[in-house]
Amino acid sequence: MSQKNTRRCPFERIQNPDLEAEQIAETTDLTVKLLDKRYPPPKQILRGVHPKSHGCVKATFTINPDLGPEYQVGLFAEPGKQFDAVIRFSNAAALVGPDTTETKIDPKTKQEVPVEEHGSRGMAIKVLDVGGEVLIDDNGAHNQDFLMINQPMFAFANTEDYLRLDRILLQDNDMADRFFLPVFVPDPSVTDEQKQRIATSLNIVKEDIQKTDVGNPLGVQYFSAAPFLFGLDRVMKFSAKPYNEELPPKHSPPKPRPDNYLRDALTETMNRNEPLQFDFMLQIRDGSDDFGENNELIENASTKWDDDFVSVAKITIPAPQPEVDSEENKAHCEQLAFTPWHSLVEHKPIGSINRLRKSVYQASAGHRLERKDPFVQLLEKLFKPLFG
Ligand code: HEM
Numbered sequence: 001m002s003q004k005n006t007r008r009c010p011f012e013r014i015q016n017p018d019l020e021a022e023q024i025a026e027t028t029d030l031t032v033k034l035l036d037k038r039y040p041p042p043k044q045i046l047r048g049v050h051p052k053s054h055g056c057v058k059a060t061f062t063i064n065p066d067l068g069p070e071y072q073v074g075l076f077a078e079p080g081k082q083f084d085a086v087i088r089f090s091n092a093a094a095l096v097g098p099d100t101t102e103t104k105i106d107p108k109t110k111q112e113v114p115v116e117e118h119g120s121r122g123m124a125i126k127v128l129d130v131g132g133e134v135l136i137d138d139n140g141a142h143n144q145d146f147l148m149i150n151q152p153m154f155a156f157a158n159t160e161d162y163l164r165l166d167r168i169l170l171q172d173n174d175m176a177d178r179f180f181l182p183v184f185v186p187d188p189s190v191t192d193e194q195k196q197r198i199a200t201s202l203n204i205v206k207e208d209i210q211k212t213d214v215g216n217p218l219g220v221q222y223f224s225a226a227p228f229l230f231g232l233d234r235v236m237k238f239s240a241k242p243y244n245e246e247l248p249p250k251h252s253p254p255k256p257r258p259d260n261y262l263r264d265a266l267t268e269t270m271n272r273n274e275p276l277q278f279d280f281m282l283q284i285r286d287g288s289d290d291f292g293e294n295n296e297l298i299e300n301a302s303t304k305w306d307d308d309f310v311s312v313a314k315i316t317i318p319a320p321q322p323e324v325d326s327e328e329n330k331a332h333c334e335q336l337a338f339t340p341w342h343s344l345v346e347h348k349p350i351g352s353i354n355r356l357r358k359s360v361y362q363a364s365a366g367h368r369l370e371r372k373d374p375f376v377q378l379l380e381k382l383f384k385p386l387f388g
Contacts, residue, residue: 010287011227011235012350013295020355023159028359030166032367037170038095045371046334048364050090050122052097054217054263055324056333057270059085059317061127061280067312071282073231074346075130075144076312084128085315088333089217089266092120092149094174098259100213117210121150121262123222123240124338125315135348136341136362145342146238146280148222150214154301155204157197158352180205200302215252216265218242218276218317226301228340229348235298236282236347237305240315243277267325276317281309301353337365 014020031048039045065080072079091099101117127144134142156162168178180202182190190198214220221241230236242248248269253261269276283305291297297305323329339361340349349357 009229009348009350011229011291011295011298012355013299014352014355020159020352023163024356024359027159027163027166027356028363030163030170031360031363034094034166034170034174035364035367038174039371041371044334045368046096047090047368048360049094050092050124051095052091052093053330053333054089054091054260055266055270056086056088056329056336057266057317057321057324059087059125059315061085061125062314062316064312064314071284071310071312073234074132074344075127083130086126086128086336087315087317088122088124088126088336088338089262090122090124091262092122094169098257099262100257102256116213118212118214120155120209121214121217121220121222123148123150123217125240126336126338126342130344132344132346135343135345136339136358138337138342142344143342144344144347145338145340146224146240147338147340148224148238148240150212150220150222151204151208152223152225152237152239152304153204153208154225154353155201155209156353157201157300157302159356160352161194161197161201162353162356197300197302204302213252214262215250216248216269217262218248218266218269219250226340226349226354227298227351228343228354229346229350230282230284231346234284234286235350236284239281239283239309240278241281241309243279243314247274247276248272263325270317270319270321270324272319275319278315278317279311280313280315281311283307283309298351301351335369337361337369339365 035045035048060082061084062082063076063079067076067079099119101115103112104115105111106113125146126138127146128141130142130144132142138145156165165176165179169176172178180198181187182195183199183202219242221239224238227235227237249265253264258264285291285305285307292303297303339357340354341358341361343349349355
C-alpha cells in the first residue's frame with residue numbers, strides 16, 4: 001500500500017497539531033488493544049467498528065450524464081462515465097449483536113426490562129478502478145471509498161472526544177456509559193466546552209440513533225457526516241438516498257425480532273428481480289461560506305450542514321444477486337478494507353475526525369487481515385506443500 005503526503009488544506013484549522021498527533025497515536029494504539037481484548041486467539045479478528053455485516057452487493061456507480069460543468073471535479077469529471085462498485089452494509093456497533101436491543105438489565109433492580117434501542121447503520125461504497133491520483137492505494141488499486149452512516153451527524157465531535165471514548169471502552173469492557181456521565185455528574189477533568197459536546201453526543205445517540213428504526217438496509221438514506229474536499233477550493237459532504245421511495249420493502253419484523261433481521265431483509269430483497277437505485281448527492285460549500293466561529297462546520301463532525309443536496313451520480317444495484325448470503329460472499333466481504341483515505345486527492349478527507357480515521361482504519365484492517373479466518377488458515381496449511 002503506498003501513501004501520498006499531502007499539504008494541509010485551507011479549510012482545516014488544527015488548534016494544537018502536536019497534541020492532536022499524540023491523541024491520534026494513542027487512539028490508534030487503543031484500536032489494536034481493543035481488538036486483541038475482544039478477539040483473543042484463535043478467534044478471527046473482526047473490524048474495530050462496524051464488524052457486523054448485513055451483506056456485500058455488486059453495483060455500478062454512474063456519473064449523471066447531464067452533470068453541470070461546475071460539478072465536474074475528481075470522480076465526477078466525466079458525465080455519463082460508469083464504474084463498477086461493491087457496497088457493504090453494516091451495523092456501526094463495536095460488537096456483533098442483535099440488530100435491535102429489546103431487553104436490558106435495569107442497573108437498579110437488576111431485573112430484565114423491555115427496551116427498544118436501535119443502532120447506527122453503515123453503507124460503505126467502493127468505487128473500483130477510478131484512475132487518477134489517490135491518497136492511499138487499495139492493495140495497488142485506485143479505488144474511491146465512500147463511507148456513510150444513516151445520520152447526518154457523527155456522534156463524536158473530534159479526536160479529543162473519540163480518544164476519551166476509546167479509553168473508557170478499554171477500561172469498561174466496551175461499555176460506553178461512562179463517556180456520557182459528565183452530563184449528569186460534575187467532573188473537574190472535563191471542560192465546559194467538552195461537556196457541551198458530550199451533551200450533543202448523548203442527544204445524537206438517544207434521539208437520532210436509538211430511535212431510528214430501519215427495516216431494510218437498502219431502504220434508507222446514508223450520510224458522510226464528515227466533510228471532504230471537492231477540488232482545491234470547495235468542500236463537500238455526501239449522501240446516498242434510495243431513488244424510488246417505494247422500493248425496497250421497509251417493513252420491520254414483528255417483536256421479538258430475529259437477531260439478524262437486517263441481513264434477512266437485504267437477502268430477501270436481493271433475491272427479487274427488481275434492481276435498486278440510490279441517488280448519490282453532494283452538499284457543496286466554498287471559501288466564502290461561514291464555517292462557524294471555531295470552524296466547527298469542518299472540525300466538529302457532530303454538526304450538520306443545512307445546504308441542499310445536488311444529485312451527481314446514480315448507484316444501481318442489479319438484482320437478483322442470490323449469492324449475497326453465500327459463505328463465499330461473506331468471506332470476500334470480510335477481506336475488503338474500506339477507508340475514507342482510499343480517495344482521489346480531489347476528495348481528501350478533512351476535519352479532526354477524518355484526520356484521526358487515517359491511521360485508525362489502517363491499524364484495524366491491518367491487524368484483522370493479519371490473523372485470518374481459521375478455515376482460510378487451514379486451507380493455506382493444506383495447500384502449502386502443493387504451492388511451495
Ligand atoms: C463521520 C464519521 C464516520 C463514519 C461515517 C464512519 C463510517 C464507517 C463505516 C460505514 C464503516 C464500515 C466499513 C466497512 O463496511 O468495512 C466504518 C468502519 C470503521 N470505522 Fe468508521 N466512521 C466514522 C468515524 C470513525 C471514527 C472517528 C473512527 C475511529 C477513530 C472509526 C473507526 C472505524 C474502524 C476501525 C472501522 C473498521 C475498519 C476496518 O477494519 O476495515 N470510524 N466506519
